[in-house]
Amino acid sequence: MRWALATLIVFSVAPNPAAAKEPTPGLSQSIAADQPLATGRAMLAAGHVDIGPRYVDDRWALLIHDGTQAKPVWRDPDETLLRVSDAALQTVPDDPAYAFLGVDAGKRVYVVPQTQNQDVVWLGWNTQDPRVMQTIDRGVTLTLLGVQGPGTLTTYLQSGNFAAPQPLWRSADPAAQPFWAEVNTHTHANWVFTEPGVYLIAVQVSADLISGEKASATGTLRFAVGDATSTDEALAATADLPTAHGQAPPDGDRTEPGASTDGANSQLLVVLSGAAILLAAGLVFLLLRGHGARRRAEQERRPSPSGDQP
Incomplete structure (x- = not known):
């Protein structure tokens, strides 16, 4: 039934x-x-x-x-x-x-x-x-x-x-x-x-x-x-x-259902800012390291104060 x-x-x-x-x-x-x-x-x-x-x-x-x-x-x-x-x-x-x-x-x-x-x-x-x-x-x-x-x-x-x-x-x-x-x-x-x-x-x-x-x-x-x-x-x-x-x-500011633009944009800015800081720090480290290596190489090539060759 x-x-x-x-x-x-x-x-x-x-x-x-x-x-x-x-x-x-x-x-x-x-x-x-x-x-x-x-x-x-x-x-x-x-x-x-x-x-x-x-x-x-x-x-x-x-x-x-x-x-x-x-x-x-x-x-x-x-x-x-x-x-x-x-x-x-x-x-x-x-x-x-x-x-x-x-x-x-x-x-x-x-x-x-x-x-x-x-x-x-x-x-x-x-x-x-x-x-x-x-x-x-x-x-x-x-x-x-x-x-x-x-x-x-x-x-x-x-x-x-x-x-x-x-x-x-x-x-x-x-x-x-x-x-x-x-x-x-x-x-x-x-x-x-x-x-x-x-x-x-x-x-x-x-x-x-x-x-x-x-x-x-x-x-x-x-x-x-x-x-x-x-x-x-x-x-x-x-x-x-x-x-x-x-x-x-409100009207004029609607978004895709499920997408919170304010929260998403804020999170994206935080991620991008963090990535930029890390990238800048890495470049500085590499530059300093390269500069130090060049200085050591130049010092090794200079004559010693006694005039002896290395």
Whole structure:
């Protein structure tokens, strides 16, 4: 028996390891440029939520788009708790197609589903902020950097009940895991948590801009999985996770994701300065040594004071 998943997602391979594009009318949405950035802590336990890039004070950022209320807002991931209730519990099917989950058939796991369950937070991603759409070249890369939690996380797409699942992120794999999302994309996927508890998930969003520059930012998604998991504990949890390369610099000073120009240039200057000093010292030593050798040779060739030849 398979999990019931309606045919909602159509995905295609793009220049990155995996690609996802969502054209389905049922998930069509547009995002106004003036949607506010909310402040303060918030817990989202049901309703429509996306992660995605947006500019904040001219800085590229990874934020949470909160569509759980009448007027959508953007939120800081550090101040937002995504609660996955026991209503998300499902049984892993006895089907080799789901072996990538790394979980025995029959085990109960928590599933944030690709198809909306009104009792469970509905998490996806979008690249639909108006300024983002105006400035990125073709799309963005979303990369899983690391997961901290009591169990494992797997995120995958499935196009209908009988299509093969397409894994995107697996916390059991320690390597960074990127996938591609085209501009003006809105997609939802399955998020499978194997154990209840607090999960912190480090994610990077990066893109090539039309200007030829590059943008990159990271954020940590915060989950409280299971009804018994403490909200306070989840909000207070700190992550010992890769932060990739941090926030990108402001417009006009963007760098290749992962390249910190200030730090790299400083280190390069130190290395070059040290090399120059060593080279100069070596030249001085060689000159002095050569001069001393010439003086000794001249002294040996001079007649001794007594007139005897050497």
